[in-house]
Amino acid sequence: MADTKILIVDDSAFMRSVLKNILEGAGYSNFVEGENGNDARTKTDSEAPALILLDLIMPETGGMGIIAELSQKAKVIVISAVGQDESVNEAKANGASDYIVKPFENDQVVNTINKVLGL
Amino acid sequence: MIFKKEVLETALRASGVKVSEAFAMLAKGEVKVTSAEVVVEDKDALLEKILSREASSVIAYSQLMSDINGLALLMLTREDALTLVDILNQREVGTTGVLMEIDRSAIKETLNILSNTQLTALSKMADENLGLGVPYMMPLNNLKLVLSKIKEAQKIPGDDSVIFSTTLSIAGHDISADLFLVFNKEAVEAATN
Numbered sequence: 203m204a205d206t207k208i209l210i211v212d213d214s215a216f217m218r219s220v221l222k223n224i225l226e227g228a229g230y231s232n233f234v235e236g237e238n239g240n241d242a243r244t245k246t247d248s249e250a251p252a253l254i255l256l257d258l259i260m261p262e263t264g265g266m267g268i269i270a271e272l273s274q275k276a277k278v279i280v281i282s283a284v285g286q287d288e289s290v291n292e293a294k295a296n297g298a299s300d301y302i303v304k305p306f307e308n309d310q311v312v313n314t315i316n317k318v319l320g321l
Numbered sequence: 322m323i324f325k326k327e328v329l330e331t332a333l334r335a336s337g338v339k340v341s342e343a344f345a346m347l348a349k350g351e352v353k354v355t356s357a358e359v360v361v362e363d364k365d366a367l368l369e370k371i372l373s374r375e376a377s378s379v380i381a382y383s384q385l386m387s388d389i390n391g392l393a394l395l396m397l398t399r400e401d402a403l404t405l406v407d408i409l410n411q412r413e414v415g416t417t418g419v420l421m422e423i424d425r426s427a428i429k430e431t432l433n434i435l436s437n438t439q440l441t442a443l444s445k446m447a448d449e450n451l452g453l454g455v456p457y458m459m460p461l462n463n464l465k466l467v468l469s470k471i472k473e474a475q476k477i478p479g480d481d482s483v484i485f486s487t488t489l490s491i492a493g494h495d496i497s498a499d500l501f502l503v504f505n506k507e508a509v510e511a512a513t514n
């Protein structure tokens with residue numbers, strides 16, 4: 203579990219920090235961070251993460267438009283404050299393995315990640 | 322007037338529980354919405370209300386990504402903003418004296434969550450597609466520019482503004498947050514340029 207590389211993509215440094223703390227508490231320790239969709243693309247190619255936690259509303263390149271591309275290379279879980287059904291359905295149709303609406307319970311994040319990784 | 326006041330009030334009531342739950346998760350403590358009010362203002366009243374705020378107010382904004390042009394503006398007093406970031410970062414209240422990048426990020430996330438919760442409720446009640454763009458912080462001078470643009474748009478009908486005033490009690494600390502929804506194309510252009 204500790205070796206599983208997770209790419210956290212969110213323009214909010216605060217939210218990246220919250221997610222890292224939750225995952226560290228669950229035994230994960232191998233993280234890469236990105237601030238937007240361009241970062242997500244670059245770091246997916248250079249770091250080959252097993253899992254990408256992807257925000258949707260970000261500057262420059264948002265998350266929704268790159269889910270299909272990223273999900274060919276790693277599991278993708280969307281973590282977004284946008285909770286409307288249309289967004290959830292679109293993300294899953296594009297290839298997201300799951301969708302978590304912010305804010306979230308710590309257990310919800312850990313359980314979803316473990317489930318998607320098959321742990 | 323884009324939304325009827327009854328619809329706005331119902332949306333605010335519906336979102337109250339969700340807002341409490343949202344901040345309880347972030348703050349890891351008990352959260353209550355102690356007061357919530359909808360105010361619908363024309364542009365002159367909106368200008369007066371915003372300009373009467375303390376000069377040190379902390380302002381975050383985001384563009385409405387929907388069929389309706391507009392901005393969401395979150396305003397907090399500096400004291401409430403400092404208290405909020407201490408709570409969100411699990412620090413003793415009173416620790417933060419200056420907002421650092423991570424603190425500004427926490428305030429932008431507050432705008433993101435508070436306004437998305439209230440807009441989702443409003444979206445369902447009014448059957449309108451309402452979403453938010455990327456949140457940013459705005460210096461007071463930029464807000465004044467936006468306000469002057471709103472003022473210039475006086476003759477455009479049907480772009481009233483809505484204020485959701487919410488006071489949260491988080492872990493025993495009262496934090497008042499005003500979410501302004503400004504339905505005005507010129508305001509969007511001024512803010513985003």
